[in-house]
Amino acid sequence: MAGNNSIRYEDIPEALVNILERRGLEGKNQVEGFLYPHLSDLPSPFLMKGMEEAVKCIVAALDTNRNIVLWGDYDVDGTTGIALLISFFRCLGKEVYWHVPDRLTEGYGLNIQNLRKIGETINDFSYLLITVDCGIANSSEIVELQRWGAAAIITDHHRISSDSLPPCIVINPNQPDCGFCGEHLAGVGVAFYLAAGLRSFLREHGYFENQAVPNLKHFLSFAALGSIADMVPLRRSNRVLVRAGLEVLGKTEFPGLRSLLETSGIADGKIFADDVGFQLGPKLNAAGRMANAKLAVELLTCRGELEAKKMARKLDQLNTLRKSTCEKDLEKALALIDQFEVESTRCCIVNGDFHHGILGILASRLMELFKTPTIVLSAIDIDGGDCGDNKVLKGSCRSPEHIDITNILHFCKDLLESYGGHKAAAGLSLKEGNLKEFKNKVYLAVKSSPVEKSITEVVPEDEISIQEIFSPSYLNILSLCEPFGQGNERPIFVDKEAVIIDVRQVGSRKEHLQISFRTNGRPCKGIGFHLGDKIKIAREGRGCEVVYSLAPNRFNGNLRWQVLVLDLKIPNH
Structure with a gap:
């Protein structure tokens, strides 16, 4: 994976060395280990609690030809995890059954x-169930299926309550006595380790004497896709898995992945985390949002080229539909929102006829616009009937970093049917008759909740001109620092002598800025997302300080680095 170390520690510009050191990487060995990670750096699968028991249970199922059923989540993390295990079991000569629940x-x-x-479909209720990216909160369901004679292995990565673990084999790195506690693996990462542990055990016991040993590197593409899409910290094991997975993805042997890359215009060259975050991930997610997530699994695991191309085109169409639906529902929401109420309550709550598959995206868009905690609600149609005040509303929440949305929901728990999530994003359901009281309680909670320090100002890590950053010495190192994402953010720089020669607002609401610079006599283009309100500063011309980062940009099949403008300042302002 690492290849030949063509860049030595001594070759790295001092500014980047300082940035890496401030991020906890000190000295030659740590820095070079970060730039050139190896798969051999990964810890043993058997350090994960429950792994040995799970592997032995699966081997017993293989030996007795017991039916194996996979059950996963409908997001990218779940569908890639299921696809990984389906493909791995095929390499063992075992076809498994699988199910992805319908989101709606x-x-x-x-x-x-x-x-x-x-059980009815396969005429067998004594199957072995393996969950992917779910199941940790389903104790009662596990008890019931065990009553039938079935067995279960839970593989999950969500937070757990130790006093209510399902009564079966559990693999979850969040268990405090697990050797992987603190690794923050995605669900697909846990699935990859299950495959690795199973392969290791089978190889040790002579299972592959008459057949090829599965090459785990082939499955790393799935791990990269799901881990990036689930926004897990790209440190430690995740960095190794994702970095290797992106390298493998570019030359994948899976027809579905190849077709997905082709329809996204990224079939050739280096693949970045941004390609997953902005292209591949949303397309795979579109299946579950606009139709059924099983389409994503079928694409990822199909074995025919024509079939793969057809399904990839379908995903592309669903993603286009998802985008247009988002725009229509955003217009609907803005028409329903009282901006004065949002400003006075410092919160945005909107209830309307929105597509349930995109409530989270809609909440994110509104949160970006209003910079406040946002809750988007829409009624669930139960058997097509109108239940009056007992009608159930499904909601999705998003919050700026300085307010924990789960604390807000916990304050209102007596009015909710269900809720859950984490600091920045959550989901809920409540009866429509409780909506007015819920709103008032949320407003009170937002006003009285402890507000964590907001980090709205973008702070540069060093002063480097845009001209200099485009030199090979910087670009090569920045490329090796990939993948960027949660836990490994892009370095932020400031150019205090950049000259803006042209600027214009772009986007459906003119919310972004497209900027042309002249820096040290060289023209350069950049994009400033959500900086549309800074156009006056930009038009003041010379002497504007540009706070920026670099990001890959694909356009008409060409890949280039672009300036990602994060802030514009006038000196001494």
Whole structure:
């Protein structure tokens, strides 16, 4: 994975060395280890609590030809995790059954109705269930299926309550006595380690004497896709898995992945985390948002080129539909929102006829516009009937970094049917009759909640001109620092002598800036997302300080680095 170390520690510009040191990488060995990670750096799968028991259970199922059923989440993390295990079991000569719940009709996690349907379909209720990216909160469902004679292995990465763990084999790195606690693996990362542990055990016990040993590197593409899409910290094991996975993705042997890359215009060259975050991930997610997530799994695991191309085009169409639906629902929401109320309550709550598959995206867009905690609600159609005040509203929440949205929901828990999530994003359901009281309680909670320090100002890490940053000495190192994302943010610089020669607002609401610079006599273009309100500063011309980072940009099949403008300042302002 690392290749030949063509860049030595001594070759790295001092400014970048200082930035890496401030991020906890000190000295030659740590810095070079970060720039050139190796798969051999990964810890043993058997350090994960429950791994040995899970592997032995699966081997027993293989030996007795017991039916194996996979059940995963409908997001990218879940669908890539299921695809990884389906593909791995195929390498062992085992075809497994699998199920991804429908986002709108089934919701998240296990449900007894479909577990029973699976047993009826395969005419076997004593199957082995393996969950992917879910199941940690489904104790009652596990008890019920065990009553039928089935067995279960839970693989998950969500927070756990130690006093209510499902009564079965559990693999979850969040268990405090797990050797992977603190690694922050995605669900697909846990699935990859399950495959690695199983392969290791089978190889040790002579299983592959008459067949090829599966090459785990082939499955790292799935791990990269799901880990980036789930926004796990790209440090430690995740960095190794994602870095290797992106390298493998560019030359993948899976027809579905190849077709996905082709329809996204990134079939050739280096693949970045941004390609997953802005292109591949949203397309895979579009299946579950606008139709059914099983389409994503079918694409990722299909074996025919024509079939793969057809499904990739379908995903592309669903993603286009998702985009247009987002725009239409955003217009609907803005028409319903009282901006004076948002300003006075410092919170945005909107209830309307929105597509349930994009509530989270809609909440994110509104949160970006109003810079306040945002809750988007829409009624669930239960059997097509109108239940009056008992109608259930489904909601998605997003919050700026200085307010914990789960604290707000916890304050209102007596009015909610259900809720859950984390600091920046959460989901909920409540009866429509409780909406007015819920709003008032949320407003009170926002006003009285402890507000964490807001880090709205973008702070540069060093002063480097845009002209200098485009030199090979900087670009080569920045490329090796990839993948950027949570836990490994892009370095931020400031150019105090950049000259803006042209600027214009772009976007449907003129919310972004497209900027042309002249820096040290050289023209250069940049994009400033959500900086549309800074156009007056930009038009003041010379002497504007540009706070920026660098990001890859694909346009008409060409890949180039672009200036990502994060802030514009007039000196002494």
